[in-house]
Amino acid sequence: IANHTHPYFNVDHGYLEGLVRGLKAGILTRSDYHNLAQCDTLEDMKLHLQSTDYGSLLTAGNEDLTVSLIDHRLKENILTEFRCLRSHSLPPLSTFLDYITYSYMIDNVVMLITGALKQRDVAELLPRCHPLGMFDQMAAVGIARTPAELYSAILVDTPLALFFQDAVSEANLDEMGAEIIRNKLYKAYLEAFYKFCQESGGATKNIMCPILEFEADRRAFIITVNSFGTDLSGVGRSALYPSCGRLYPEGLRLLARAEDYEQVKAVADYYPDYKLIFDEPEAGSSRTLEDRFFEREVKLNTLAFLEQFHLGVFYSYLKLKEQEARNIIWIAECVTQRQKSKIDNYIPIF
């Protein structure tokens, strides 16, 4: 991996990089997961987690220890750490961290739209929004009737306005329309983020661009597989594929024409990394396609810590912490439901 150590990087970002690397040292290791998987109750898990970096996170307060409490506390922890980093950061790191939050903003907007379609109360939906993706006027999102209205009334003042060019053309705002809007927003966002990382150059580009390329290809595969059996045609699909991945342009063209899972697998076979993901697992392993995508994402993210003086560590740290939260919740669920057979389906990170 070519190295562009930036002699000016530490002026603005040295402290935060040191901080993030210190936080990264606290990510649970395989032996931690092994210990957690041996637990029989949530209380045991809480004890094990006390000796890690989580410390007294779970013991604070005297609410009952449930899986949803653990989930809530873990997410709050990630949120606090991210907010601390974002508030101390200077450009271009602050722009970079803002880009990371846009994906959560997109999810929040779409959730509010679909919630409004189902006549749910906005006050009920707001707490369920992802806290990293908050913006002003979120409550007003449910009032819009068409995408054009959504844009001109609400989103034009938010950072998502830049990504809305494509999605405004959507005629209606029903269930299907909301998903199409989500994918179009995400496509524009991913391509903008990719361009930002490319222009940053140096190690940031070398670390972030493969991660974002993988993200783009993963979206293309998932959109294709999920669209079998729905109204979404090949042409409709190809408008949703992000073009910053390695599948662009040939693979995307083939994917747009794929009609079933076997054809998608055939497209993946052209790319050695994706062939490995789509290969049939050994009998007895219950890893789904999603799990295998997560595994690859984790591997790419751990590579970020091998280089110094770049912005990728912040992105990777956040994603790995989220994966860790998913792992802990999975183990907690298995423990509470006494399904020990599947408990090893977490994805180890370090």
Added chain:
Amino acid sequence: MNGHAILYTGVTLAFWSTILIVGICYTIFDLGFRFDVAWFLTETSPFMWANLGIGLAISLSVVGAAWGIYITGSSIIGGGVKAPRIKTKNLVSSEDIKTVIGCPIGRRTIGPASSSIIFCEAVAIYGIIMAIVISNMAESFSGTTPETIGARNYQAGYSMFGAGLTVGFSNLFCGICVGIVGSGAALADAQNGSLFVKILIVEIFGSAIGLFGVIVAILQTSKVKMGD
């Protein structure tokens, strides 16, 4: 293009076109003799060269040391949040101060990260030593024309300038080098304590290059003798 790019291309263009036009005019009007390097070298006083050398010696060394210190320092502060053992142990708490005052220095090891800072500081010390050494060689002489000033004084001026450049630039790059390696050492040490000593060896090699500059500068000024 954004603003900075336009500014830089504009300035570069203006600079080179001025040089080109001035050069063409001098050639056309047969005034090439005015571009007289020898006149410049003999008319400028050796004192100017000597003092430039002294100034460059100390200032470039300080730039290098400062650059190295801030690169290492910010990483130490960041890494020290989750791994406090990497920062200096001596000045943290009152019992540490008692230890420093009451016990022999050897008992308390200086925290790992501070030794990276000390390497960077050494670079500035080389610079100031050389600046003092060189400035002590400047003596007055009583000539006013190139013949009466004499070749030895000119040689002294140029040697001092050269020595200043030598030590200044080598310390500049040495400081940056030690800074970047020190930053890596601090962060690696925060993850795994046994790595620090291994990376320290790399830093020692990096710091040797500053020493080379000092040695060469001393050799350059060894024959300097200003005066009548």
